[in-house]
Amino acid sequence: MAKDSIWTGKVAIVTGGSSGIGKAVANRLSGIGAKVLITGRNAHRLEEAAAGHDNIEALQMDSSEDGSGERIAEAATGRWGRIDLVVNNSGAGxxxxxxAYDASVIAEMSALNIVAPSQLVKAAHGALRECRGAIVNIGTAVSRNAAPMLAHYGATKAALEHLTRSWAIELAGDGIRVNAVAPGPVKSGALTGMMGLPEEVARQVEEQETAQIPLGRRGVTADIVPWILRLGSPENEWLTGQILTVDGGWSLRN
Known part of the structure; x- marks a missing residue:
């Protein structure tokens, strides 16, 4: 860790931080001096994600539950006294x-992709204002085009992008910047995890998507993490309301 890291002593919240992109973001932030609170539903995966990292604390929490935002924000401020960055990474698809439309499934996607980040932004607002902090929402390149079979996933993530722009204006007067990253197909375990696909089906989807990516490969978390940190960095104090698609050109072909 560089002694002059701009993240030294900063505090970040990363929801869905026990796997995939969220885990990679938390590990990177911890490695460059930040203190990180990760949240997730699975206690075992949270423990594994936090193990070996003195700067990472884990909080078992379903972000879609009523009041979760307050409990998450209070856990961070109670432990470290501040919040500099919120990464709204937890999601459902x-x-x-x-x-096969099912009201409960659609409601869960809406709860995790729209309601959960809204609750956390509200709860963390005061602390972020004090630190002139930042919010980075994690969307998806799926929302760039029509998405048969994934219509509600894409729609709820598109709603998160709208929230990103709206919060950017509403919170600008408090010095809080709000941006989003929209990843394309990334090797993160989301197909068998969040999407719930059987392994064989997931492999078929991965092969199909890879063939559609102009740059010739699926992404990895290392392709996404640097952009999250850049958008959340206090060095970029004049950048807000932006949605950055990082997908190897995939959405341009679909």
Whole structure:
């Protein structure tokens, strides 16, 4: 860790921080001096993600539950006294053909992709204002185009992008910047995890998506993490309301 790291002593919250992009972001922030609170539903995965990192604390929490935002924000401020960055990374998605639409599944996607980040932004507002901090929301390149079978996933993430722009204006007077990263197909375990696909089906989807990516490969978390940190960095104090698509050109072909 560089002695002059701009993240030294800063405090970040990363929801969905026990795996994939969220875990990679937390590890990187911890490695460059930040103190990080990660949240997730699975206690075992949270423990594994925090193990060996003195700067990472884990909080088992379903971000879609009412009041979760307050409990997450209070855990960070109670432990470290400040919040400099919120990464709204937790999310939900599931392939749904029209004939299989299920109100409870759609409601869960809406709760995790729209309600959960809204609760946390509200709860962390005061602390972020004191630190002139930043919010980085994690969207998806799926929302760039029509998404048969993934219509509600794409729609709820598109709603998060709208919230990103709206919060950027509403919170600008408090010195809080709000941006988003929209990743394309990334090797993060999301297909078998969040999407719930069987391994064989997930492999088929991965092969199909890879063939569609102009740069010739699926992304890895290392392709995404630096952009999250750049958007959240206090060095970029004049950048807000932006949605950055990082997808190897995938959305340009679909």
């Amino acid at each position: 599931q392939p749904l053909p029209v004939d």
